[in-house]
Amino acid sequence: MLNSIEMKKTMSGAPVRFIMVIICGMMAITLMALQGNSVVNRRQRAMPDTNKWPATFGFGRTATAAEISLWDIAIRPDGKGLPPGEGDVAQGKAIYAIKCVACHGENGRETPGIKLAGPALVSDTSFKSKPKTIGNYWPYATTLFDYMRRTMPYNLPGSLTNDEVFSLTAFLLSANQIIKPDAILNAQTLPRVIMPAKKLFVIDDRKGGAEVK
Amino acid sequence: MEENKKTKLENVTGRISRRTLLGGALAAAIIPVSSSFGKYIQAGVPVGPVNDPTKMIGPGPSVLGKRSPFEHPVRKPSDISSRTPLQDLYSTITPSDLHFERHHAGVASIDPGKYELLIHGMVNRPMKFTLADLKKFPSFTRICFLECAGNFRTGKEEMTPQDILGLTSQSEWTGVMLSTLLREVGVSDNGSWFLAEGSDASLMTRSIPRKGWDEAIIAYGQNGEALRPEQGYPARLLIPGWEGNTNVKWIRRIEISDQPFMTREETSKYTYPVKDKIRMFSFELDARSIITFPSFPQKVERGWIEIRGIAWSGRGKIITVEVSTDAGKTWAPAQLQQPVLAKAHTWFRYLWQWNGDGTEILSRAVDETGYTQPTLKQLAEARGTDLGGYHMNPVTAWQVRSDGNVLFKPENWK
Numbered sequence: 010m011l012n013s014i015e016m017k018k019t020m021s022g023a024p025v026r027f028i029m030v031i032i033c034g035m036m037a038i039t040l041m042a043l044q045g046n047s048v049v050n051r052r053q054r055a056m057p058d059t060n061k062w063p064a065t066f067g068f069g070r071t072a073t074a075a076e077i078s079l080w081d082i083a084i085r086p087d088g089k090g091l092p093p094g095e096g097d098v099a100q101g102k103a104i105y106a107i108k109c110v111a112c113h114g115e116n117g118r119e120t121p122g123i124k125l126a127g128p129a130l131v132s133d134t135s136f137k138s139k140p141k142t143i144g145n146y147w148p149y150a151t152t153l154f155d156y157m158r159r160t161m162p163y164n165l166p167g168s169l170t171n172d173e174v175f176s177l178t179a180f181l182l183s184a185n186q187i188i189k190p191d192a193i194l195n196a197q198t199l200p201r202v203i204m205p206a207k208k209l210f211v212i213d214d215r216k217g218g219a220e221v222k
Numbered sequence: 223m224e225e226n227k228k229t230k231l232e233n234v235t236g237r238i239s240r241r242t243l244l245g246g247a248l249a250a251a252i253i254p255v256s257s258s259f260g261k262y263i264q265a266g267v268p269v270g271p272v273n274d275p276t277k278m279i280g281p282g283p284s285v286l287g288k289r290s291p292f293e294h295p296v297r298k299p300s301d302i303s304s305r306t307p308l309q310d311l312y313s314t315i316t317p318s319d320l321h322f323e324r325h326h327a328g329v330a331s332i333d334p335g336k337y338e339l340l341i342h343g344m345v346n347r348p349m350k351f352t353l354a355d356l357k358k359f360p361s362f363t364r365i366c367f368l369e370c371a372g373n374f375r376t377g378k379e380e381m382t383p384q385d386i387l388g389l390t391s392q393s394e395w396t397g398v399m400l401s402t403l404l405r406e407v408g409v410s411d412n413g414s415w416f417l418a419e420g421s422d423a424s425l426m427t428r429s430i431p432r433k434g435w436d437e438a439i440i441a442y443g444q445n446g447e448a449l450r451p452e453q454g455y456p457a458r459l460l461i462p463g464w465e466g467n468t469n470v471k472w473i474r475r476i477e478i479s480d481q482p483f484m485t486r487e488e489t490s491k492y493t494y495p496v497k498d499k500i501r502m503f504s505f506e507l508d509a510r511s512i513i514t515f516p517s518f519p520q521k522v523e524r525g526w527i528e529i530r531g532i533a534w535s536g537r538g539k540i541i542t543v544e545v546s547t548d549a550g551k552t553w554a555p556a557q558l559q560q561p562v563l564a565k566a567h568t569w570f571r572y573l574w575q576w577n578g579d580g581t582e583i584l585s586r587a588v589d590e591t592g593y594t595q596p597t598l599k600q601l602a603e604a605r606g607t608d609l610g611g612y613h614m615n616p617v618t619a620w621q622v623r624s625d626g627n628v629l630f631k632p633e634n635w636k
């Protein structure tokens with residue numbers, strides 16, 4: 010039914026449209042004649058878009074505070090985003106032994122002759138040697154919390170509680186001899202931890218050009 | 223009656239797929255099928271190799287096309303990535319099912335009906351956009367390459383372009399410009415970085431500074447169809463010319479900030495030693511090229527050979543590709559297939575008459591900033607011998623042996 014109605018409308022509109030097309034066409038021919046090379050002029054007149062954009066398109070909706078807080082999990086180096094709660098080295102060591110050791114090795118260290126599924130996390134070497142670990146390569150302690158909470162353990166991503174993440178962070182920083190074994194980590198203390206590798210990092214300043222850097 | 227006909231056709235079709243799977247390079251022939259209309263419907267059934275295709279009617283139209291049974295280009299997967307078979311491709315567009323992959327917790331499975339993108343932080347109005355919302359905005363389409371920052375392997379002669387640098391691919395991407403969405407939320411003047419977060423199991427995050435915002439696209443289309451799941455279905459961030467990792471797939475959140483977040487991927491990964499320091503926030507991928515023909519495992523014969531390959535730069539257009547057929551002693555410009563697009567794979571050709579003597583063939587790209595693709599030795603001199611696995615773009619050399627075999631030339635830098 011709808012189709013036949015639409016067809017009728019189209020047919021009744023046809024003569025009017027035909028006349029409009031003729032008029033527009035004549036106007037266009039007149040304009041072209043006035044302006045000389047029509048193709049060039051039309052190109053010059055081409056606008057970035059067919060119509061001026063409105064101030065807003067009105068697509069999408071305002072996000073609620075609850076929706077934002079559900080996803081807003083990123084932690085910045087200044088500690089912004091760190092949740093309440095705390096953890097310590099001893100608890101972290103216990104959690105590590107259950108949830109992390111299978112992929113990252115005994116106490117986070119490489120074990121000669123054993124290929125680990127995940128990278129080693131603890132070493133006593135400089136950043137120029139392998140393995141590159143939290144102790145010799147990670148520039149910010151907050152990254153540990155952020156990363157572990159969003160994606161560890163690999164087989165159960167996002168399953169750790171905030172206290173567990175604080176404890177694991179404490180254990181790994183202590184194992185790398187960056188904090189003391191009796192340290193307590195929370196939203197206040199974690200951002201204050203200075204990582205040994207931080208001083209090594211430089212921001213790429215290349216901008217193209219002939220020089221190979 | 224209509225149902226009968228359909229059932230019969232499906233039976234035949236089912237038989238085709240099973241037999242094709244079993245048969246490999248089987249050709250298809252036609253058998254007449256009697257329909258309930260009393261007419262003959264022709265359907266393809268593979269019956270074995272065709273000796274004379276002019277004497278056998280081919281299969282009829284189908285709902286989905288397939289590659290010729292004689293062509294088998296495939297990606298080369300590892301646990302964490304898969305590589306594009308560059309040596310099997312012509313010109314610059316990568317078929318979507320051959321686009322390289324790199325993901326950090328597998329391919330996310332996302333219901334497009336439930337998909338939402340959140341933009342918040344230092345904005346006037348935090349907003350959520352559904353996929354349908356994204357598609358309503360003015361659209362934008364661009365052809366550009368996408369390359370992993372860790373796209374360099376060496377070590378043995380029996381390596382193909384796919385093995386050496388198969389983590390680069392090119393598509394025509396369609397989506398909404400990020401700037402269009404940022405206009406809707408109203409970004410604070412102090413907003414200088416944003417965090418891009420994916421909704422895969424790694425909740426992949428990268429911090430993107432202002433200089434990457436202008437050309438960024440929230441892409442939902444790839445080569446004319448919806449994104450492939452491996453490329454971030456239903457929507458991803460795309461920053462032409464920037465290291466692959468910043469092009470966050472399955473994107474669900476953009477948080478405007480006045481500083482970088484120092485995520486795991488931009489600190490402990492995707493950074494690399496440069497002499498006594500560690501360089502971070504290398505975004506643009508430098509000019510690079512590779513000869514894809516002739517390359518390992520192809521074999522050539524003396525006479526005319528059209529050397530072919532691709533060149534690209536994350537900093538703009540390729541202006542020249544030079545080719546050497548005498549192991550780098552002399553260089554001559556190759557033909558560039560037009561149009562040359564900025565931040566896009568560019569197809570180059572160089573006609574060479576090979577006299578049959580063993581030699582080495584090489585290519586090097588020059589981009590519009592005046593940068594010339596370096597040798598591995600130059601990179602090692604500039605950065606120190608503890609070269610990291612990221613942002614490596616050395617000239618690739620192929621050894622052409624007098625017997626016609628072509629082998630990669632692995633180089634040491636330590």
